[in-house]
Amino acid sequence: MTTLHIEVVYPLRDEQHVVHLEMPEGATVKEAVERSGLLARHPEIDLGGANKTGIWNKLAKLDAVLRDRDRVEIYRPLLADPKEVRRQRAAEGKAMKKGGGDLAAE
């Protein structure tokens, strides 16, 4: 039975919470988040609701199985509306930088 070295992060603007864990093989995202103790310290986290989770910058479901050295991330929803931002930029007549086109297509 190998142990997995997992990092759970819940980043806020001024303080980024990083918790290092050792989990047994076959552990899931949900288990790691629960073990991290971040839920108790931050009751505002709405797991599976407003706050989505992911591994290494890719969204992952709560029942996703972890691999060694995964970074489990608890995200917060966007405050800005990407479509609104794009509409404003178009109104101002600014050219889109690289990547802007992808966002419009979504």
Add this chain to the structure above:
Amino acid sequence: MLTAILVLAGIGLVLGAVLGWAADYYKVEEDPVVEKIDAILPQTQCGQCGYPGCRPYAEAIAKGEADINRCPPGGEDGIQRLAELLGVEAKPLGEGLEPKLKSVAVIDESTCIGCTLCIQACPVDAIVGASKQLHTIVADQCTGCELCLAPCPVDCIAMEVIPARLDNWKWRYPVIRLKQAA
């Protein structure tokens, strides 16, 4: 007389053999100078020196391809330490490079649109976030390389200078101002 010559020649041969064996047996795999240079470089992986990261720059210095004054995050004390290590004259930072205060990138959360472009640019995986989720920079892991500023389509990332506090303040490496030789 003859015995003395033979004894000294014998000692010479034995020691020579030992040295030859030791050089082969304790061979250092990599150029140790590269390690030492790399240890002095600030590991921001920012690429301002014109090389893709700190290690390639260290290798270039070791080969004599690059000058020692191409690293703005290292600052003047970095150059001074490199000069000491390599036994060359220290010189001011190369042209077109500006010394900067230590700072970290911070994302303006009210404008971030969750596009992940900054995440792809970050050389040290300091940015947490996914597609259409708010991105946040882990300040402890940010090296202040500024590589995330340019890709952001909404210009929501700014550099914030790290204020000196008791827990992060340290003695600066002594720098002796260079005088122009007469």
